Amino acid sequence: MSKGLAISAHGPTLVPLFLNPTLDAEPMKYDDIRGILRYVPQFRGQTFVVLVDSALMEHENIQNVLLDLAVLTSLSIRVVVVYGARQQIIAEAAKNGVTLSCPDATGITDDATLEVSVDSISRLSMNFLQQLSGVGLRAAVSNAITAHPAGVIRGRDLVHSGTIDRVDTGMVQTLIEQGIIPVVAPLGFEKGGRILRVNSATAAVHVATALGAAKLLFVGAGVVEDDKGQRVRQLSVDEAKALAGKPTGAEETESSRMLLLRHAARACEGGVARVHFLDGRTDDALLGELFSIEGVGTMVYGDAYQKIRPAKKSDIDGILRMILRAVDDEELVGRNRQEIRANIEDYSVLEVDGIITGVVALHPWPEHHTAELACLYIRNTHEGMGYGRKLAQYVENRARESGYDHLFALSTQAYNYFEQKLGFKPALPDDLPPVRREKLQKSGRNSRVMVKPL
Ligand SMILES: CC(C)(COP(=O)(O)OP(=O)(O)OC[C@H]1O[C@@H](n2cnc3c(N)ncnc32)[C@H](O)[C@@H]1OP(=O)(O)O)[C@@H](O)C(=O)NCCC(=O)NCCS
Secondary structure, three states: OOOOOEEOOOOOOEOOOOOOOOOOOOEEOHHHHHHHHHHHHHHOOOEEEEEEOHHHHOOOOHHHHHHHHHHHHHOOOEEEEEEOOHHHHHHHHHHHOOOOOOOOOOOOEOHHHHHHHHHHHHHHHHHHHHHHHHOOOOEEEEOOEEEEEOOEEOOEEOEOEEEEEEEOHHHHHHHHHOOOEEEEOOEEEOOOOOEEEOOHHHHHHHHHHHHOOOEEEEEOOOOOEOOOOOEOOEEEHHHHHHHHHOOOOOOOOOOOHHHHHHHHHHHHHOOOOEEEEEOOOOOOHHHHHHOOOOOOOEEEEOOOOEEEEEOOHHHHHHHHHHHHHHHHOOOOOOOOHHHHHHOHHHEEEEEEOOEEEEEEEEEEEHHHOEEEEEEEEEOHHHOOOOHHHHHHHHHHHHHHHOOOOEEEEEEOOOHHHHHHOOOOEEEOHHHOOHHHHHHHHHHOOOOEEEEEEO
């Protein structure tokens, strides 16, 4: 089962009520469950639309994904499931010797393809309902998508491929309110009764935007990786669009990353706050992404996921707790509550997903036309993501707007960072305002001095 939520703290294993206690659970620390519970008030009553990729439907980890859905519903999250059927349609066609015109409604769906598609999707629906029953979830396949024939596009008649007109949100909401998970198949229903094949990702975006979902999760689609093969943790809508525009030379299928990135951007522009790309084949696929700061997938965000703002007095305890490690390691000078409180307007914090993740201070020395960039710190869970540079840029702009000629900084361990990443140059203690120089000498820290002309 999902590693998620069986707790143990050197004693008997506790399993939250919303999980089936008979399942083989790996123990978890109390801190982990606290981490999860922190998100519960934020997520309660919100709608999450989950698109299960067709490849995942056959994978052994689908059971864990479904269990994770059970956890979400038990936390009063309103879950809607859409599923893809591309792989099953391809397999069914091969078995019956049918040549498909297009397996995923991104092109022409001819008569034979529609027939195989409807057969495969119907079987898949039953399998899916069976599996959902297996984890104790009530679910119903709906005909919530109304569509019309896509018609002739670039000279090609797409025949039975459909364009989605609307989502019957009333039906979907009614099911949710009855404690039933609505399952949306990748089929559209025309008013006259005709069935059309619709693309599952397009369907998921329509369902998510129509319901005003807080999240759309592409489960089984895989995470987005950068050129070095590293997971990209998050992308703004503009970044997602830019990435989707890059030519890859690969065939564009229903589950191709480029197509899904465009869908993600569209969903965010339609009001969905976050779209997540998840592998789905690992144990922690869903819960690991939703209930941890680091996540395990890629998130496309349409809201103010990260912001830099002036620090408030109520942030002081959080800042002190956050920088404790760096102070212990002598990377930062220790500060106490009174010192920060007295100069609170010098401090700015970086908030990521509502959590303070970084801090920086700009201490002015107006009589010397300079200011000190100090107390730059990024939580180690978020290092290497450009946040240090963002905070430094932010105070640099503030210093420039205030009319200062240059910035200076003192560092014992990050001077390379200041020089190589932030554009500072080595300087001497004599370049500091005399009072600051004296303070440095008294501290015995022997920090290196760096300056940056503005
Ligand atoms: C130094 C610090 C602010 C960097 O923040 P960050 O958000 O991880 O940095 P960025 O994402 O902007 O930059 C990452 C790059 O800087 C490099 N880098 C990070 N810390 C470094 C250091 N101490 N020395 C040299 N390079 C460093 C990384 O290797 C990475 O290089 P790459 O882009 O070539 O891969 C952060 O590591 C930190 O809080 N450190 C502890 C406190 C501290 O030393 N503060 C500075 C004293 S005021």
